[in-house]
Amino acid sequence: MIPELGQVFLVAALASALLQFLGGIGLFSRKNENIEAFIERITMFQTFSLLICFGLLTTAFLQDDFSVLYVASNSNTALPFAYKIAAVWGGHEGSLLLWVLILSIWTFLLSKDRALKSSPDLRIQSLSILGLISFGFLLFILYTSNPFERLLPSPIQGRGLNPLLQDPALVIHPPTLYAGYVGLAVPFSLAVSSLLTVNNHQWAMHARTWTVLSWVFLTGGIALGSWWAYYELGWGGWWFWDPVENASLMPWFLATALMHSLIVTEKRGIFNGFSTLLAITAFSLSLLGTFLVRSGVLISVHSFASDPQRGLFILGLLAFFSGSALIIYSIKQKKNKQEKLHPLSRESLLLLNNVFLCASAGLVLIGTVYPLILEMLDLGKISVGPPYFNFVILFPFIPLLFSIGVAVFSNWSNDSKNLINKVSPIILIALMLGFAFTFIYGWDSLLTLIGVFLALWTILTGISPLIKNRYSINKSTNIIPMMLGHIGLGIMILGITVTSSYGITFDDSMNIEQTSTVGDYEFKLTEIGKRNGPNYLAQYASIEISKDGQYVETVYPEKRVYDTSSMPMTEAGIEANLFRDLFIAVGEDIGGGSWSMHLQYKPLLRLIWYGPIIMILGGLIRVFLGKKQTERHQ
């Protein structure tokens, strides 16, 4: 009964999404007030229907209703309660349902945006476009990926959830990331509806807060994913340049660019076309990410060809939404106001940085799809992995990081006088600190020095408004978010540079009571044993860590074999503080009571996640203050 009810509400949501679109284009009434009242109600109804759908699917999971195909493939009776809930979005169908649910929540929130009510045309059109996007994806769900599909006769036991996904971080990682992905639909719809209606730069003011909010979610989602990969995938890496990761990184680059471009568009009324284009491409890359992850094309081009329905459908949606948005852009976009920019004005520097961010997104895109294209052209299978990305990303990122710091000191509208005088003391301090840093940690390479210098430079220029506000930075709601954003970025870059340059990895075979040394730390294997988990069997080791003979901590890395999968999963033992992580993973039994152990010393690793937390904080402050400010403007 529950799945059928879910089906009904899914169809109801589909119908209301269509009505939302049709109402928006004025099919039922020409009067703005009528349309607005209608859309508000239908939006609420759609969100309500999808919430019920989601609740019903969750109920099916909690009741172990294996007559539902999706439940049978992603859960079983032994699964702990919390993971039964997380399993709702652990597979393809459920995660798409989450996608449209989040879209409808964003739409609902946009319909409640008080500031936007002053621009009824913009408001109606953007809600209408969001309705169309929702309609497309609901159609996709009903047509190819229905989570409520029955499996008859129903099996006694389900297949269970992928053990990799049985982790607390997975409970929040996908929803957070999706909120970011899908949130970019809001600036997209505002940009396109602006082109269709008022066609001026007014949309930028409304889009800013929404863009920052989706950026916050996107940043959080990516950071959570990286953290999860670090402790769950078992080998101490925190970024793999996996196509799935890249799919989230590309929209992040463009959302960051959009956020900054919108500042210029709102403040100075220029770069309207550029901002519009960024809003369109950022959401398009979100759709492309959805396609890459959901079509199966990443495993192999051929696996995509064997079940092309899903992939082709998303590709169709992508082509339709980006294509029509770009066509509308090319027809409607007015020529830029001809205004000569001063090369060292804040406008120019922001534009330059945004261009570097676009180039970064472009590079990641090329690296991600290149092997797919070669395979499609029958030119053989190649891999494009970390060595490639780590190298090419330096091209846009080194100049970008440098120019971020300069931009902080620049003025609007004209060349900042004695910009060089202003920045050179900070460059000197950052350089000196950089040298001191590489002296303490030991010389590694020029690239390490550059990385440390750029990180410190970004942090110092981020802090500088606080020390002295003489640097012509207007007191505004942007200053604290800007500072936190830049400081967070610098801290993250510092963590990345130091951990990659000074980290030590050591594989050793150890017997009981034997000690292995990595850096300044000694690791002593004191015990090897077995224990039973709720749905797995674990082989654990007990490792005593000490430094210069002083006891530090005992950790218990595990190797788990889940009931539903033969592949062993590594649960690392991690001892962490602000300055370093010690990471231990159990390898194989190599006979004679000897075990292979994977030991790592990772200095400043935590900064890679503390940085984004600070950035997120900045973003949240911006959302909070920005909302108030826009409302005051009305």
Place this chain on the structure above:
Amino acid sequence: MIKKSVICFFVLICFSAIKANELNSNDQIRYQSLIQEVRCLVCQNQSVAESNAELAKDLRREIKLQIQDGKSNSEIKKYLLDRYGEFILYEPAFTQKTLFLWFSPIILLLMFYGWFRKIGN
């Protein structure tokens, strides 16, 4: 720092003396970076350093043996390439078909710089 690394080095030397099948510290570093550049062919997308699969274990053993035999990184990569094809290396070789891939940073930066000038003026 120097003192510590010297001690560290000697400790490692002692260990390698005890265990004949372990690598010395330089080779250990080389081994660690090499296994991260080699793809586990039977896995979703993991290097042989990260994977628990049998093939990954075999490849790790093979790479370790070749390092102990005194083979250079490029000799080992050549061996893997001949045996398993281009797919096995995470760093794509510089060939005709990867020309665009390797030049893309320059091409993109030039392209976007042109765009920047166009909008800026």
